[in-house]
Amino acid sequence: xxxxxxxxxxxxxxxxxxxxxxxxxxxxxxxxxxxxxxxxxxxxxxxxxxxxxxxxxxxxxxxxxxxxxxxxxxxxxxxxxxxxxxxxxxxxxxxxxxxxxxxxxxxxxxxxxxxxxxxxxxxxxxxxxxxxxxxxxxxxxxxxxxxxxxxxxxxxxxxxxxxxxxxxxxxxxxxxxxxxxxxxxxxxxxxxxxxxxxxxxxxxxxxxxxxxxxxxxxxxxxxxxxxxxxxxxxxxxxxxxxxxxx
Numbered sequence: 578x579x580x581x582x583x584x585x586x587x588x589x590x591x592x593x594x595x596x597x598x599x600x601x602x603x604x605x606x607x608x609x610x611x612x613x614x615x616x617x618x619x620x621x622x623x624x625x626x627x628x629x630x631x632x633x634x635x636x637x638x639x640x641x642x643x644x645x646x647x648x649x650x651x652x653x654x655x656x657x658x659x660x661x662x663x664x665x666x667x668x669x670x671x672x673x674x675x676x677x678x679x680x681x682x683x684x685x686x687x688x689x690x691x692x693x694x695x696x697x698x699x700x701x702x703x704x705x706x707x708x709x710x711x712x713x714x715x716x717x718x719x720x721x722x723x724x725x726x727x728x729x730x731x732x733x734x735x736x737x738x739x740x741x742x743x744x745x746x747x748x749x750x751x752x753x754x755x756x757x758x759x760x761x762x763x764x765x766x767x768x769x770x771x772x773x774x775x776x777x778x779x780x781x782x783x784x785x786x787x788x789x790x791x792x793x794x795x796x797x798x799x800x801x802x803x804x805x806x807x808x809x810x811x812x813x814x815x816x817x818x819x820x821x822x823x
Contacts, residue, residue: 638764642766665686692763741756
């Protein structure tokens with residue numbers, strides 16, 4: 578029988594957590610100069626980051642589809658949203674301490690907080706969510722050409738408008754997940770979730786079969802806590818190791 582929880586969705590989110598943790602561990606090794614990699618330009622790393630963020634946001638959309646189907650109340654939504662927004666603020670403060678010249682002002686948690694509001698309010702769009710997602714991604718893809726054609730759009734490259742993502746050059750920051758194009762990924766997650774719940778609910782809620790999937794599901798249920806703790810733990814451990822091997 579299917580679990581009362583959406584274990585397969587939790588496990589998918591857990592897989593994203595594992596991938597992100599491995600990626601950040603490699604990033605930290607590079608930060609401590611134990612490996613030499615270009616995380617800002619090498620496609621091996623930039624494409625991994627894109628895939629990890631895409632998987633996280635797609636899962637967030639899937640989760641909102643489940644919450645909407647279960648009739649999640651606005652007070653419960655706001656409690657979860659407040660946790661995410663508070664954690665986003667902590668990320669900004671912590672990153673400013675480590676990277677004062679490239680701190681995170683609109684990273685993945687900031688983006689999720691903003692996009693959750695939009696996705697929640699548009700949950701009733703049904704099949705229109707697929708089109709909306711394509712439009713969000715397409716608008717972002719067309720932004721550089723629009724900048725070239727209309728120089729007056731330069732204001733979108735300035736700080737107050739960075740959160741939109743309609744830019745012709747990326748701002749200097751360690752993590753950047755603006756509304757466009759990423760809202761499109763979350764909208765597609767919501768659309769996919771609604772389709773699955775209506776036609777193939779077992780794909781989300783069915784019994785876990787793969788070895789280790791239970792551990793992934795557990796991690797997926799605690800994704801925000803893991804996200805907030807994994808980097809301080811990794812950096813702390815590597816700092817101690819670096820001090821011991823000097």
